[in-house]
Amino acid sequence: MRLIGLPLILTLSLILAPLAVGAQSAGKVYRIGILVPGSTSPQIQAFREALRDLGYVEGQNLAIEYRSAEDRLERLPGLAAELVALKVDIIYANVTPAAQAAKNATKTIPIVFGASSDPVDYGLVASLARPGGNITGLSNTGADLSGKRLELLKEGVPGISRIAVLWNSANPIMARQLRETEVAAQVLGAQLQVVDVRGPDDFARAFRAVTMGRPGALVVLADFLTVNHRGRIAEFAAKNRLPAISEFREFAAAGCLMAYGPSAPDLGRRAAVFVDKILKGAKPADLPVEQPTKFELIINMKTAKALGLTIPQTLLLRADEVIQ
Numbered sequence: 001m002r003l004i005g006l007p008l009i010l011t012l013s014l015i016l017a018p019l020a021v022g023a024q025s026a027g028k029v030y031r032i033g034i035l036v037p038g039s040t041s042p043q044i045q046a047f048r049e050a051l052r053d054l055g056y057v058e059g060q061n062l063a064i065e066y067r068s069a070e071d072r073l074e075r076l077p078g079l080a081a082e083l084v085a086l087k088v089d090i091i092y093a094n095v096t097p098a099a100q101a102a103k104n105a106t107k108t109i110p111i112v113f114g115a116s117s118d119p120v121d122y123g124l125v126a127s128l129a130r131p132g133g134n135i136t137g138l139s140n141t142g143a144d145l146s147g148k149r150l151e152l153l154k155e156g157v158p159g160i161s162r163i164a165v166l167w168n169s170a171n172p173i174m175a176r177q178l179r180e181t182e183v184a185a186q187v188l189g190a191q192l193q194v195v196d197v198r199g200p201d202d203f204a205r206a207f208r209a210v211t212m213g214r215p216g217a218l219v220v221l222a223d224f225l226t227v228n229h230r231g232r233i234a235e236f237a238a239k240n241r242l243p244a245i246s247e248f249r250e251f252a253a254a255g256c257l258m259a260y261g262p263s264a265p266d267l268g269r270r271a272a273v274f275v276d277k278i279l280k281g282a283k284p285a286d287l288p289v290e291q292p293t294k295f296e297l298i299i300n301m302k303t304a305k306a307l308g309l310t311i312p313q314t315l316l317l318r319a320d321e322v323i324q
Contacts, residue, residue: 030056030279033065033083033091035098037073037171038224042250043094043114046268054276069098071200071225073170076101084109090275094268095224096122096173103135110278113137114271115264117173119289128289136284137274138267139291145247146177146221147184149260152297153217153245154188156258156304156311160216162191164242166206166233167221169196177221203229207236215242220256222247230254241307252298252323257307262292296320
């Protein structure tokens with residue numbers, strides 16, 4: 001029997017070692033916790049699709065732990081604690097309340113937030129350029145665009161002066177967006193009727209209040225609650241012949257007249273890139289918070305025709321999408 005010399009053994013060891021490491025890495029199953037306040041979100045589907053495009057396949061090298069507060073913000077801390085107890089590799093919290101709950105639950109597990117209106121003011125990160133800690137992600141400019149949405153609504157529906165604003169007062173993050181909307185209304189000479197909802201069972205009361213106020217149009221401040229119930233909102237607006245505008249494309253697709261703001265699916269896809277970088281070794285503290293780069297104006301012409309509106313050509317030419 002011929003013995004293999006020591007030099008040859010060492011050579012084979014050096015060749016095979018990287019293969020063994022690669023096989024071990026290939027066998028790794030990453031556990032991603034998804035924490036959301038509402039039952040549905042335009043970002044989540046795009047986030048999961050982007051993960052697949054990046055090579056993460058559920059049932060093979062990826063396990064998803066999905067937790068939804070079902071429109072009840074008070075449930076978020078407990079759900080975040082569940083994900084921490086499961087020792088997930090990373091937590092994706094799509095909006096500010098979920099990110100706050102995740103951050104309060106762990107100082108070690110990396111966290112990526114998908115759309116925070118002001119992550120510095122809300123204490124998520126130390127700064128946009130240097131987040132610090134175990135959290136980073138994407139900001140949202142929903143509040144900053146509140147005035148632009150009012151301008152677009154008045155351009156599309158000339159002559160309106162009284163506008164109802166529907167918002168979730170149970171979500172403290174929305175207070176800034178309401179303030180920005182009120183400031184814009186003063187500049188544009190519009191009178192606002194502010195109506196709040198605090199949960200899924202509150203819409204019937206809110207709709208009655210809007211009807212009694214006899215507004216000429218409706219602005220919907222987008223958060224998890226109003227996004228989840230955008231179909232009900234669009235149906236109410238159509239029944240009462242109210243031109244309505246909100247932030248995300250999904251509102252216009254549901255039947256509202258217009259939407260203007262960042263692309264929610266784009267935010268979800270970009271959040272997946274953050275997750276991929278962190279799973280590959282990057283530290284959240286070293287990944288600057290990114291701001292939206294894709295904004296879209298959507299006009300639903302089917303709704304415009306039903307309302308008897310003629311949308312100015314100048315506005316149609318600026319639209320990124322016209323739903324027929």
